[in-house]
Every structure is written in C-alpha cells, then in structure tokens.
Amino acid sequence: MKSICVVFLFFVTAAVFAVNFNIQARFNPEELIISGTLSTKDDIKNYLLLPNYASEGNPYLHALFEEKGGKIDIISVTDGSGRMLNYELITYPATLLGDESLRQRTMLTIKENVEQVVISFRTHLKKKRLPEEGTYSDFVLYRFGWYPLPVEDLEGLRISPHSWQLMLQVPEGWEGVVGGERESETVWKSNGNYLSCPLALVKKESYKELSFSGDEVKVVVHFRKGFEGTASKLAAYALQVLDNHIRKLGPLRYSTVHIMQDPFPGLYGITADGLVAIGDGFFTTADLWVSGFLDPLAFYLVAHELSHLWFGIGTSVDFLKNNFMSESISDYIAHSTMLEIYGNDYYMNWDSADILVTFIKDYFDIPLTVSQADQFMLLYAKMAGVKAAVADATDRIPQNFSSAIYYQKGKRAFFSLEEIVGREKLYSILSEYYRHYVGKNVFTDEFLSFIGRYIDSGILEALFLERENFDARVYLEDGKIKIDNGSMKVPLRVIVESSDGSSSFVTTESTSLTYFPGMKVHLDPGMHTFDIERHNNHWPPLIEGEYGKDQNRYDAYLLSTHLNIELSASGIGYTGELLFEKFPYFGFGILSQSGYLSKEGIGYNYSGALFYFRPDNYTFLKGRYSELEGIHLFAEISIPEKLFIGDSAPLLISRHKFSVEGRYLDSENFYIDGVYSFNNMLKHGLYVGMEGLVGGFDAVPTYLGGFFGTLITDIESGLLTVFDVFAAVEASGKEVLDPFYDVLSVVATSNSLDPMMSKYPATSYLLDFKFSLPYTFSMDKRINFLNLFSLGGMGTSWEFDCRIFNGGVVFGTSVILSPVIYIIGDTPIRLYFGLSLLMDAEGESTLAIKGSVSLGSSIYFNENIVSTIKEAIKWKSSGSR
Known part of the structure; x- marks a missing residue:
C-alpha cells in the first residue's frame, strides 16, 4: 500500500507542476549541430540559453584557457x-553566474502573452574535448541546456523542473541515449518533472551496452568496446547502491538508469535525470599497475552520483545559491x-595482493581512507x-x-547530524524530504526549516x-579534563577510556570531566565533524609509528622514517631519516648518510639533523645539516x-612567490640564492x-644575477607562439656558467668531449633566447601500453634558440615531442624529448638531446624553461653538489 501511495504522489506532482515541453530534434554530426523545435503551452517568459554563456570569449582569461565554442541560435519564436x-x-541578470560580458545573449525573453510558444533553435556543439558539452569523434554529452531551459529565479541558476517529450532523429550509425522513458525508437518521455532532458550521442561502432x-x-x-569487465563491475556497484538507496530513501521515477563512459580523462562523475557519465579514468586506466586498485573509489563515485537522483536532481536546487x-x-x-556495505571507507584497495600496493601507498602519499582524504581537504582550505x-x-x-566546503565540510555537517539522531533516523528524515520536494526546487530556508522539525535550530546554524572554522580540543587543566568546542554547537562525540572499559556521549556544549589516573579521552573518533585541527582531539596526545595498521x-x-637511494656515475648513496612530525605543520629529526664512491674506492658514513615548518599554504621553511653536505636551508x-x-x-591563488x-659546506664552498617569480599565465x-x-x-667568490621568463601569445588559433628567455651574468667576471646547461651531446660521451661544445668552456654571462611553435594533439581514445601507462595525447614543437656568451654565439633548432601519458590513478605526466642541432658562427655544428618530466597536466607542449640559475653553474667540486 505504501508503494502505491508513493506512485500516486509522483503522478500528482507531475500533474500540478508540469511544464510540458514537446521537443523535436535532429543531430548532424558533420556540422556538429542539433536542430530542433520546442513547443509549450505553459506561460513561460524566460528561457536560459546556457551554451551562449562565454560563447564570445572570456576577457579575463588568456585564450589558451578559454572553453568557448558552443552556442544556441534562435531561428524563430512563434505562436501555435x-x-x-x-x-x-x-x-x-544573475550576477552569481559570472561577469556580465559572459552572460550576453544568454536569455530568451518573450514579450507578449500567448497560449502556445514554439521556439525553433539550432545548437552548435563545442569543438573541444571536455567532460560535458564536449565533442569527440564518437561521443557527445549534454547534461543541461542543449535546448532553451525554463528558469524560475533570474538571480541564480534555478532551472524549472518540467515534463517533456523528445522526438530525436540521428543519422545511421549513431544512437541517442536519453535520460527518460523510451516510448519508441525515436521518442522518449519524462516521468514527471525532470530538471532537464539529458542527452548523449554515441557511435554504434565504438560503443556497446550491457543491461x-x-x-x-x-x-x-x-x-x-573492450571494457566489458569494467562495465560489468560498475553495473554491479550501481545495482547494489540503487537497492540500498531505494530501500532507505524511496523509489525513483526512472525505470532505467544509464551509465556512460565519458572519454574525457579523469576520475569524476556527472549526473542528470536518469543518466550518469563516468570519467574515462575508471575505464581506460583503472587497472594500470594493480588490478582493482581503484575499486573502492569507483564504488564511492557511483554511490555519490546515483545519490543525486534523489538530491540535487530529484529534489532540485539553485546550483549557485544552494x-x-x-x-x-x-x-x-x-x-x-x-x-x-563494506564496513570501511578505504580510499584505494589496500588489501590487494600485489607487492606494488605498499610502494604506491608510501611513494604517492595517498590517504588511507576517504575520511582522511576529506580531512586533508578541510585542512588544506583552513591553511589557505x-x-x-x-x-x-x-x-x-x-x-x-x-x-x-560543499563536499567535505557539508558532508561532515550531515555526519554530525547523524551523531544526534542516528543514521537510520537521518535517512528517514531525508527520505521524507525527498518525497515532499521531488520534482521541485528547494531554497536553503525551506530545507533548514524542514530539518528543523527534528534538530535544534542552534545546531543547524x-x-x-557558521563561517568560522571549528576546532574542538581536549586538555588537562586544574585537575579537570576540559572539552572545549569553541562555543559552537557542533555535535561532538566523546569517548572516555579507563581500565574498566570505555563509554561515550555526544555533547554540543563545552564541558569538563573529573580526571583520574590512566584516563584517556578522544573527541570525534569517527571523523564526523568538520574539525580542522585534530592533533588536540586526544588526551593524552597520540604518538604513533608509521607502520601501525590504523596510523x-x-x-x-x-x-616516521624516510629512505632515499641515489645511483650515479660517482657511486651509490643512501640517506635514511627519522622524523618526529605533526603533519603537515612541522617535523624534526636525525639523518644518516652512507655510500660508496667508485672513483675513490672508499665508503663513507655521516650523520646529521633536519627539520621543516609549514604554518600555512604560503610559508615553508626547511633545513638540514650533515657532515657530508654541510648546512642547507630553504625558505x-x-x-x-x-x-x-x-x-x-x-x-584564491599565489602569483607572487619568493624563495631563499x-x-x-666550508669557508671555501657556500652560497645564498634568492628567487622571485610572477605567474600570470591565466590572465x-x-x-x-x-x-x-x-x-x-x-x-672563488661568485656573484650571479639572472632573469627568466615565458610568454605565450594570446591568440585563438591552434598554433601558439611561445617566447622563452634565460639570462645570467657573473658580476665579477668569473667563468662559472655553462652555455650548454640544458642539452647533452649525442656525438660524444660528454659535453666536454663534444667537437663543438668543447670549444666553449664556462662563461661569465649567458643569454638564451627561444622561440617555439608548439602544437597539441589530444587523442579521442587513449591507448594502454603493457598495463604500465596510457597514451592520451602528443605535443610537437619546433624551437629556435640563440645562445650568446663570452666565447661567441651558438644558434640552435630543435624538434620536440611531448607525449602525455597517464599512470595509476589517472595521473597525467608530461614527457619532453628534444633533438637539437647546434651551430656556431664559424659553421661548426653538433647534435644534442634535451628532456624533462613533469607531473600534472601541461599548460603547453614545450620545454619548461629552467627556473633556477644554479642549473647553469659548472660545479667545480663534488663537495658543492
């Protein structure tokens, strides 16, 4: 009987709040256009043309970072x-959406009253590879806004939930995937009021489906094709999640939920009514190195995206305000x-029977659990x-x-509510909220008022x-254990341990406990609050070794201990460190350096000390001393x-950076080096x-000064022009600079033996000018190599440079290849390989190579100009290394 009532509620909701859009559309993949008409008899005056946002370019961004390209043309607006x-x-008019220059011609306003409105439109798809509104050779995705969208509030982005019917024509070889109920081969309908009519277009020869x-x-x-195993795994997660959610939150309005492989790289998800897009990283690179390593994260993502079918999509919100x-x-x-379901919230599959798992956990510094990953984000925001x-x-x-704020801090707010009413009751409240507001837009005041039926208003506030950060702490004072919540009514679980056992309670006020010997007190042990500093959550403070299971x-x-092994032509070196740390604020400890020098045929063993200090995201100080390296400080x-x-x-970023x-090492070998950099790439x-x-x-006294810089021209074509400069001078005329600091001879075993380079020893000044023409090619389909990495794109560049120094002038031209590869966790790495032809004024020439590796996505496929003058110094003593 209960399910019958719920179904009846859905039909009543659809009848009362229906907007009733009838959409007819045709997809043209050659011209990347969706042509269509929208017909409605409802009195809608304002329609958002979302693709027109920033369609004319962003005056606040460099052209390299713009995403313009899509737009909607209004062909005609008529009555019946x-x-x-x-x-x-x-x-x-919504200033929250962005600058006025980006919002031009983004709203269609009808100036008269009629019984029926028919809008003929043409949507031009973006010719860019993006997570959504992106275009690939075999995939197109539009979650919102491929047709004129009805909007309720012109101060934000609150789309009017509306019912719709879509008749879609696609050319042979293509298929439409629509987040609605399929009536026939070409017709789909919404089941009540949806936030949108999500649309994906896929090529049949590339895509398969499992039901x-x-x-x-x-x-x-x-x-x-080729990802059947991954597709089956994601489907299993989805069925498991949907069964859980429907049982606890109530039935959905969709008989079918579509899950799409989105070709854009990354570990992400995108949700609309009845349709979820999953980032390509959960398919293409999911099993690199360690099979199943990303399974916990994949389950979590599927659970999050499907939850939107109840909250955010099912119960609609203003995405800018709420x-x-x-x-x-x-x-x-x-x-x-x-x-x-799993009894834990592992971030990765740490139980995998693969020897690489321990190495990955330590080397990549990955959080052990989702809770720890959330805590890092809260801490990162606080330190910023x-x-x-x-x-x-x-x-x-x-x-x-x-x-x-919206994910980590907001999630912790609901976990804090769980401490008050329990998980089962909180799910019941959210289920009731969903049934009441499904197919409607909800305001913040409405939501808090609804929750306020069950929770004290002070706690909700x-x-x-509350905008201030929350920092609960526990300490011993005047024979009492003080629990201080900073005068914020955040529900805080307290566990008290003694030799007789443990007890727990939840408080929203500061309180005191009578101290007795051996007493232990822990605040928020489940990481349920958005506490930004947790080292003071325990009395006595916790001290752990890094190899503890629950560290x-x-x-x-x-x-903690750290180990570094160095292999070089001079021998092998080992550095071990033992640190006492309060992550990420400070650490100090001792070190031991051992090794073998092959040239001298002797071993060595030295000791030393080190420290680091990081009070916020903008200040960092570290130092170390050893008998081998001397004193080394960095700020x-x-x-x-x-x-x-x-x-x-x-x-919120830092464009200006200073470092010293x-x-x-001794009175004959020392230096102080200061660097200032200004990064204005975005603008x-x-x-x-x-x-x-x-x-x-x-x-030898040395006084060096230098300048380096890169300028990428602000043009809209695919062929960029890049200018790099590196200049350095030794004020006393000492010849300590290497004019070939960035290249390695391929015609000799070293630069000092190269026929041309050997003519030019160290110099007292160096000017290196570079002009480059880079071009980027991103692949629609990434290719895996032996389960080690995935190739996602290739950059090429033709580079010209001129080196001016004491001995003369050397010209160079280089051909650059810059493949972008993705490794475990869909981590992008840019490789840089270059073959250079160098020629001096006398016609002497040689060949050389250059190369580098950088983590993260690249700004452009070109050499990363050396940003420190020390790279160009010819070190004359191994002790100065």
Missing part, C-alpha cells in the same frame, strides 16, 4: 498558428553507504585562510576551494550557517590573492622570474 512573436535575447535488471530499476552501461543541498547530501549518502559556511552561495567561497597522521604525532613565501577570471567567485636557499600567458646568487666555490 505560426505568427512571429515579440522576443529579445538579453543578458542573463542489468535490478528489483526495481534496470541499469544500462554504455561503454567503448549547491550544498545537492553535493553535501549526496556525498554523505555515498560515504555512509560505503561504510554500511578560507572561512565559509556550508550554505554559502558560490560567490562567497573562493572558486578553487568550493569543493572543500552551527553546522550550515592516522591527522590525529597523531608521528615517528619560501608566497602572497595569496583573489584573482577574478569572470566566474561566480575569484580564485643557502648552502654552507596574460606570462611567467617571469629573477634570481640572484652570492657565494664561493673552491674559494
């Missing part, structure tokens, strides 16, 4: 009889589901100086930290509206600033820096 209606294309039926919902996975009601709830549901409330609109949170560096002070300071690039909120490095494609070095090498 074909009479042309009075309408305007105006600037969408799995659950108790109430069928799951269809659409994937590129995004936490989409992301925070969905992330809480996903995390709690993972804990219930971010203070924001979970319910803040997007303009109040720095753009690059919004996920930490602390969890969702948690966010709670415990650590005794770096960057200046945080809010950089506006036209979007809802500015970025000093080495002292003007510019990166510049200055450097100065004062020191002595083998008792």
Whole structure:
C-alpha cells in the first residue's frame, strides 16, 4: 500500500507542476549541430540559453584557457498558428553566474502573452574535448541546456523542473541515449518533472551496452568496446547502491538508469535525470599497475552520483545559491553507504595482493581512507585562510576551494547530524524530504526549516550557517579534563577510556570531566565533524609509528622514517631519516648518510639533523645539516590573492612567490640564492622570474644575477607562439656558467668531449633566447601500453634558440615531442624529448638531446624553461653538489 501511495504522489506532482515541453530534434554530426523545435503551452517568459554563456570569449582569461565554442541560435519564436512573436535575447541578470560580458545573449525573453510558444533553435556543439558539452569523434554529452531551459529565479541558476517529450532523429550509425522513458525508437518521455532532458550521442561502432535488471530499476552501461569487465563491475556497484538507496530513501521515477563512459580523462562523475557519465579514468586506466586498485573509489563515485537522483536532481536546487543541498547530501549518502556495505571507507584497495600496493601507498602519499582524504581537504582550505559556511552561495567561497566546503565540510555537517539522531533516523528524515520536494526546487530556508522539525535550530546554524572554522580540543587543566568546542554547537562525540572499559556521549556544549589516573579521552573518533585541527582531539596526545595498521597522521604525532637511494656515475648513496612530525605543520629529526664512491674506492658514513615548518599554504621553511653536505636551508613565501577570471567567485591563488636557499659546506664552498617569480599565465600567458646568487666555490667568490621568463601569445588559433628567455651574468667576471646547461651531446660521451661544445668552456654571462611553435594533439581514445601507462595525447614543437656568451654565439633548432601519458590513478605526466642541432658562427655544428618530466597536466607542449640559475653553474667540486 505504501508503494502505491508513493506512485500516486509522483503522478500528482507531475500533474500540478508540469511544464510540458514537446521537443523535436535532429543531430548532424558533420556540422556538429542539433536542430530542433520546442513547443509549450505553459506561460513561460524566460528561457536560459546556457551554451551562449562565454560563447564570445572570456576577457579575463588568456585564450589558451578559454572553453568557448558552443552556442544556441534562435531561428524563430512563434505562436501555435505560426505568427512571429515579440522576443529579445538579453543578458542573463544573475550576477552569481559570472561577469556580465559572459552572460550576453544568454536569455530568451518573450514579450507578449500567448497560449502556445514554439521556439525553433539550432545548437552548435563545442569543438573541444571536455567532460560535458564536449565533442569527440564518437561521443557527445549534454547534461543541461542543449535546448532553451525554463528558469524560475533570474538571480541564480534555478532551472524549472518540467515534463517533456523528445522526438530525436540521428543519422545511421549513431544512437541517442536519453535520460527518460523510451516510448519508441525515436521518442522518449519524462516521468514527471525532470530538471532537464539529458542527452548523449554515441557511435554504434565504438560503443556497446550491457543491461542489468535490478528489483526495481534496470541499469544500462554504455561503454567503448573492450571494457566489458569494467562495465560489468560498475553495473554491479550501481545495482547494489540503487537497492540500498531505494530501500532507505524511496523509489525513483526512472525505470532505467544509464551509465556512460565519458572519454574525457579523469576520475569524476556527472549526473542528470536518469543518466550518469563516468570519467574515462575508471575505464581506460583503472587497472594500470594493480588490478582493482581503484575499486573502492569507483564504488564511492557511483554511490555519490546515483545519490543525486534523489538530491540535487530529484529534489532540485539553485546550483549557485544552494549547491550544498545537492553535493553535501549526496556525498554523505555515498560515504555512509560505503561504510554500511563494506564496513570501511578505504580510499584505494589496500588489501590487494600485489607487492606494488605498499610502494604506491608510501611513494604517492595517498590517504588511507576517504575520511582522511576529506580531512586533508578541510585542512588544506583552513591553511589557505578560507572561512565559509556550508550554505554559502558560490560567490562567497573562493572558486578553487568550493569543493572543500560543499563536499567535505557539508558532508561532515550531515555526519554530525547523524551523531544526534542516528543514521537510520537521518535517512528517514531525508527520505521524507525527498518525497515532499521531488520534482521541485528547494531554497536553503525551506530545507533548514524542514530539518528543523527534528534538530535544534542552534545546531543547524552551527553546522550550515557558521563561517568560522571549528576546532574542538581536549586538555588537562586544574585537575579537570576540559572539552572545549569553541562555543559552537557542533555535535561532538566523546569517548572516555579507563581500565574498566570505555563509554561515550555526544555533547554540543563545552564541558569538563573529573580526571583520574590512566584516563584517556578522544573527541570525534569517527571523523564526523568538520574539525580542522585534530592533533588536540586526544588526551593524552597520540604518538604513533608509521607502520601501525590504523596510523592516522591527522590525529597523531608521528615517528616516521624516510629512505632515499641515489645511483650515479660517482657511486651509490643512501640517506635514511627519522622524523618526529605533526603533519603537515612541522617535523624534526636525525639523518644518516652512507655510500660508496667508485672513483675513490672508499665508503663513507655521516650523520646529521633536519627539520621543516609549514604554518600555512604560503610559508615553508626547511633545513638540514650533515657532515657530508654541510648546512642547507630553504625558505619560501608566497602572497595569496583573489584573482577574478569572470566566474561566480575569484580564485584564491599565489602569483607572487619568493624563495631563499643557502648552502654552507666550508669557508671555501657556500652560497645564498634568492628567487622571485610572477605567474600570470591565466590572465596574460606570462611567467617571469629573477634570481640572484652570492657565494664561493673552491674559494672563488661568485656573484650571479639572472632573469627568466615565458610568454605565450594570446591568440585563438591552434598554433601558439611561445617566447622563452634565460639570462645570467657573473658580476665579477668569473667563468662559472655553462652555455650548454640544458642539452647533452649525442656525438660524444660528454659535453666536454663534444667537437663543438668543447670549444666553449664556462662563461661569465649567458643569454638564451627561444622561440617555439608548439602544437597539441589530444587523442579521442587513449591507448594502454603493457598495463604500465596510457597514451592520451602528443605535443610537437619546433624551437629556435640563440645562445650568446663570452666565447661567441651558438644558434640552435630543435624538434620536440611531448607525449602525455597517464599512470595509476589517472595521473597525467608530461614527457619532453628534444633533438637539437647546434651551430656556431664559424659553421661548426653538433647534435644534442634535451628532456624533462613533469607531473600534472601541461599548460603547453614545450620545454619548461629552467627556473633556477644554479642549473647553469659548472660545479667545480663534488663537495658543492
């Protein structure tokens, strides 16, 4: 009887709130156009043309970073009889969406009242590879906005939930995947009010599908050929999650849920009504190195994305004003589901029987659990100086930290609610909320009022509206154990341990406990609060060794070891470190250096000490001393600033950076090196820096100054022009600079034996000018090699350079290849290989190679200009290395 009532509620909701759109569309893959008409009899005056956002370019961004290209043309607006209606294309008024220059012609406003409106439109697809609204040779995805969208609130982005019917024509060889109920080969309908009509277009020769039926919902996975195993695994996760969610949150309005393989690299998901797109990283590179290593993360992502079918898509929100009601709830549901089904929240598959797992965990520094990954994000935002409330609109949170607030802090707010009412009751409240608001838009006040029926308003204010960071702590004072919650009514679980056992309670107020010998107190042991500092959550403080099974560096002070082995032509070296750390703020300890020098035929063994200090994201200090290397100190300071690039909120980044490095081996070998850099790539494609070095090498006084920089021209074509410069001078005229600092001879065993390079020893000054023409080719389909890496793109560059120094002038031309590969975890790595022809003014020439490796995505496929003058110094003593 209960299910019958729920179904009846859905039909009532659809009848009352229906917008009733009838859409007819045709896809033309050659011209990358969707042509269509939209007909409605509802009195809708305003339609958002979402693809027109930033279609004319972003004046606040360098052209290299723009994503323009898609747009909607309005062909005609008529009434039911074909009479042309009075309408305007105006600037969408919601300032939260971004700068006015990006919102031009993004809203269709009808100026008269009629019984029926028929809009003829033409949507031009973006000719770019993107996670959504991207175009590939065999895949197109539009989650929202490929047709004019009805909007309710012109101050934000609140789409009107609407019912629709779509008649879609695609050319032979293509197939449409639509997030609605399929009526026939070409017709789909929504089951009530949906937020949109999501549409994917796939080539049949590239994509296959597997269909799995659950108790109430069928799951269809659409994937590129060759990934049947991954598709089956994701479908199993989806059926498991849907069964859990439907049982606890209520039935869905979809008989079928489609899961798409999105070709864009990365570990991500995108959800719309009845359709989920999963990033290519969970298919192409998911099993690199260690099979099944990403399984826990894949399950978590599927659980999160499917939760949106209830919250964020099922119950609609204004994505600019109330995004936490989409992301925070969905992330809480996903995390709690993972804990219930698997009993843990491992971030990766640490139980995999593969010898590489331990190496990966240590070398890549991956969090052990999802909870630890969340804590890192909260800590990262706090150390950046971010203070924001979970319910803040997007303009109040720095753009690059919004996920930490909406996902991590917001999720912890719901886990804190769970401490008060329990998980089962909280699910019941959320289920009731879903049944009441499904197919409707919800405001923050409405949501908090609804939850306020069960939770004290003071607690809700602390969890969702308070902008100050929360830091609970416990300490011994005047014979009492003090539990201090910082005057914030955040539900805090307290565990008290004694020799007789343990007890726990939840408090929202600061309190005291009578101290007795052997007493242990722990605050928030399950990481349920958004506490930004957890080392003070335990009395007495926790101290752990790094090899403990449940080691948690966010709670415990650590005794940790680090090992580094160096192999070189001079021999082999080993450095071992023992550190006492409070991650990530400071660490100090001792080190031991041992090795063997092949030239001298002797071994060595030295000891020393080291430390680091990082109070925030903008200050870093480290140092070390050993009998082998002497004293080595490094300090770096960057200046945080809010950089506006036209979007809802500015970025919180550091464009200005200062660093000082000093080495002292003995009175004859020492230096102090200072560097300033300014990174303005986002705005003007510019990166510049200055450097100065004062020191002595083998008792030779050295005074060096230098400048380096890169400029990428702000043009819109695929062929960029890049200018690099590196200049250095030794003020006293000492010849310590290597004019061939960045190349290695291929015609001799060393540069000193090269026929041309040997003519030019060290110099007192060096000017190196480079001009490059790089071109990038990104692959639609990544290719795996022996389960080691995946090739995702190739860059080529033709480079010209001129080196001016004491001995003369050397010209060079280089051919560069820059493959982009992806390794475990879909981590992108840019490789740089170059073959250079060098020729001096006398006609002497030689061949050389150059190369480098960089983690992360590249800005452009070209050489990364050397950003330190020390790379160009000819070290005359092994002791100065």
